[in-house]
Amino acid sequence: MMNKDDKAVEFIRDSTVKSFNVHELRDLFPILGQHVNDKPLVYLDNAATTQKPFSVIRSLESFYERFNSNVHRALYTLGEEATQAFEDSREKARQFINASSRSEVIFTRGTTESVNLVASSFGETVVNAGDNVIVSQMEHHSNLVPWQILCEKRNAELRFIPVDSNGNLKIDSLDDLISERTRLLSVTYVSNSLGTINPVKKIIEKAHSRGVPVMIDAAQAAPHLKIDVADTDCDFLALSGHKVYGPTGIGILYGKENLLEMMPPYQSGGEMIKEVKFSGALYNELPYKFEAGTPNIADAVALKPAFEFVENTGFDMISEHENSLLLLATELLKDVEGIRIIGTSKEKVSVLSFVISGTHPYDAGALLDQMGIAVRTGFHCTQPLLQEVYGLNGTIRASFAIYNTADEVTYFADCVRRARNMLA
Ligand code: PLP
Numbered sequence: 196m197m198n199k200d201d202k203a204v205e206f207i208r209d210s211t212v213k214s215f216n217v218h219e220l221r222d223l224f225p226i227l228g229q230h231v232n233d234k235p236l237v238y239l240d241n242a243a244t245t246q247k248p249f250s251v252i253r254s255l256e257s258f259y260e261r262f263n264s265n266v267h268r269a270l271y272t273l274g275e276e277a278t279q280a281f282e283d284s285r286e287k288a289r290q291f292i293n294a295s296s297r298s299e300v301i302f303t304r305g306t307t308e309s310v311n312l313v314a315s316s317f318g319e320t321v322v323n324a325g326d327n328v329i330v331s332q333m334e335h336h337s338n339l340v341p342w343q344i345l346c347e348k349r350n351a352e353l354r355f356i357p358v359d360s361n362g363n364l365k366i367d368s369l370d371d372l373i374s375e376r377t378r379l380l381s382v383t384y385v386s387n388s389l390g391t392i393n394p395v396k397k398i399i400e401k402a403h404s405r406g407v408p409v410m411i412d413a414a415q416a417a418p419h420l421k422i423d424v425a426d427t428d429c430d431f432l433a434l435s436g437h438k439v440y441g442p443t444g445i446g447i448l449y450g451k452e453n454l455l456e457m458m459p460p461y462q463s464g465g466e467m468i469k470e471v472k473f474s475g476a477l478y479n480e481l482p483y484k485f486e487a488g489t490p491n492i493a494d495a496v497a498l499k500p501a502f503e504f505v506e507n508t509g510f511d512m513i514s515e516h517e518n519s520l521l522l523l524a525t526e527l528l529k530d531v532e533g534i535r536i537i538g539t540s541k542e543k544v545s546v547l548s549f550v551i552s553g554t555h556p557y558d559a560g561a562l563l564d565q566m567g568i569a570v571r572t573g574f575h576c577t578q579p580l581l582q583e584v585y586g587l588n589g590t591i592r593a594s595f596a597i598y599n600t601a602d603e604v605t606y607f608a609d610c611v612r613r614a615r616n617m618l619a
Contacts (some may be wrong), residue, residue, distance in 0.1 A: 207442060209560030215512045219599045223248040223504075233566025234306055242387050242415060242546050242594035243571055244437045250500035258493040265493055267466065267483070277586055279564050281492055284499040285482075288447050292413075292432065293423045298452055298481035302495050305446035306414040307337040310381070312448055313410055316458040317431070321378045324350040329372050329380040329407075331364055332357040335387055336576040338412040338433075342356045342381060358380065358584055362389035362538040373405045377382040380409045381431075384416035388575040388592060389538030390521075390546030392420070396427050403428065408454065411427055414438055415600065418596065419517065419544040421510045441501030446492035450487070455481050462487040513597050517545035520604050522593040527608035531615055537581075537590050543597035548575075551611075554618040556589040562614040563591075568607055582585035 221227050224246045229236050238246060258280070264273040289300045301307045318341075321329060328342050332355045332489045335532040346353045357365045364382075367397045373380070378550045380437070384395050408430035413422050419436040424432050431454070435446040450458075460467050460478055467487040489521045505513070521607050524547050528534050533552040551559055560572035572580050573589040580585045593607060 215508075215516060217516065217598065217600050220508070221600075223250070224598055225249065225252070226379040227598060231374070231567050231569070232565050237568045237599075237604070237607060239593040239595060239599065239607060240569045240571045240574075241415060241418070241596035241599075242438070242592065244443065245418060245440045245596055246598070247440060247442070248500070248504050250504060251497050254497040255442065255493055255498045258496050261495075263493070274349075277492060277496075280496045280499075281490070284397055284496050287499040287502050291422065292434075292449055293425045293505070293570070294449050295425065296452060298536050299424075299449055299455065300492055300619070301448040301450070301455075301482040301485045303433075303446050303448050303485075304444055304491070305435035305437070306335075306433040308434075309431075309446060309448035310338050310339050310412065311383075312409070312461040313379075313433075313435045314345045314429050316485075318342070318345040318379065318463045319349070320458060322349045322351050326376045326378045327352040327354050327374065327376060329354045329356065329369075329382075331363065331382050332358045332388045333362070333389060333391065333577060334381075334383055335412065335414065336380055336578070338383060338410075339579070341561045351369075351378075352451065358389075358580065362386065362391045362540045363525075363542075364393055364398075365402065366394065369398065369401050373407055377402075377405070381412065382409070383414075384422075385413075385419065385544050386538065386577075386580075387546065388548055388577045388580060388590065389540065390543040390548070390594075391538060392416070392542040394486060394542075395429070398611050399428055402419040407542040415544065415546070418505065419510075419513060430454055436501060438499045439501055440504050441498045442494040446490050447498075452481065455485070458486055460487065464488050466490070508597055516597055517595050517599075519529055520599055520601065521545040521547060523601055523606060524593060524595070524604045527605065528611060531608065531618065533562065533611045533615055534611070537585060537587065538564065546592065548592045548593070550587060550590050551615050551618065554615070556591045558593050558618055559611070559614045562617060563607075563610055566610045566613070568610055570607075 226246045262277045264277045266278040289297050318606045375484045385392050402409045410431035411429045413432050432449040432452050437443040464487045466478045467479050467484050469479050535550050537548040556572040571592045
């Protein structure tokens with residue numbers, strides 16, 4: 196009989212997987228089988244981080260069991276194998292986002308570090324007093340605070356694309372927001388607290404027509420939508436491995452080569468140099484110029500099986516399954532008294548934020564936890580959006596992944612009803 200490890204390997208190898216059985220797929224995720232508070236775990240906090248399949252877990256183990264050594268420096272076999280695995284993973288990442296060259300794919304700690312890198316290196320090169328940077332009102336703090344700091348440092352202005360009551364960006368406002376002093380527009384592809392899928396291609400076209408480069412925060416898009424940097428023509432793009440079934444502490448920054456070439460290093464030290472003299476240093480070529488120090492090798496290597504898991508499952512299947520869960524959850528929650536859904540755009544991924552009238556999100560979250568359900572409560576790192584735009588003290592957020600089931604959604608809706616009755 197095949198064990199779960201073998202099944203995971205089979206799944207990864209068989210790129211022709213066509214039929215989808217959620218129960219078989221769940222078997223690839225060891226964490227999902229456990230009980231929490233004496234109830235079967237129902238994990239619905241996938242927008243915060245996704246669980247990992249065996250292939251990713253085994254990749255981490257096998258790196259430390261078989262390949263562990265530093266990359267790019269060693270001439271011995273182990274070092275060459277580690278370097279090969281590290282660079283193979285970069286190549287996989289390049290394919291995953293459809294970049295034209297590996298030089299444009301930089302390993303970072305995740306989306307947060309990728310945005311900080313661009314804000315610091317690109318931002319401090321091009322943004323001066325009197326200039327402006329544009330973000331939207333729905334940004335995660337990671338794509339907001341670095342721009343606030345940059346603008347404060349440079350005496351520049353941070354401008355915001357407004358959000359309407361359904362959670363859609365008012366992109367017509369860009370006609371007025373963009374000026375000849377706009378140096379960059381940075382916007383999220385998908386909102387982590389509303390689920391809205393933003394029309395990034397349209398936004399990029401509008402910005403480019405006025406000569407403004409665009410950074411895309413793809414942290415929430417990458418697990419649900421095909422990322423295609425060539426098609427969207429974005430100038431920078433950031434994503435985090437842990438939201439795409441990969442490890443924590445590793446992510447990607449994509450940047451167009453001509454922009455990365457003109458940018459100064461973000462951090463300095465080993466790896467990012469070609470030659471060092473007492474009088475100064477010559478920087479390494481791309482992408483290494485932006486990868487100072489020993490990288491997070493094992494986690495970078497384990498990104499490859501994570502991307503393969505997503506690709507082999509297929510975005511069509513992911514969308515179909517996750518949309519059916521979102522639809523079911525939305526319909527069931529509408530029947531619960533006092534529920535208000537926050538984020539009702541027609542273009543959404545499987546993120547469902549809601550409030551229960553007369554209750555605090557934390558209380559409902561704590562009750563749901565007692566029932567075995569993991570959901571996120573609070574501001575979801577979008578405090579200005581929820582507080583200043585919607586006037587809320589947080590929401591309860593359920594976010595569905597490819598391994599969630601309709602039974603879990605039905606149980607969740609039933610538990611929300613019970614929680615509401617207990618708190619009301
Ligand atoms: N951007 C968005 C839209 C997010 O949802 C998140 C994480 O929740 C981030 C950025 C930050 O990602 P990380 O914490 O992996 O750097």
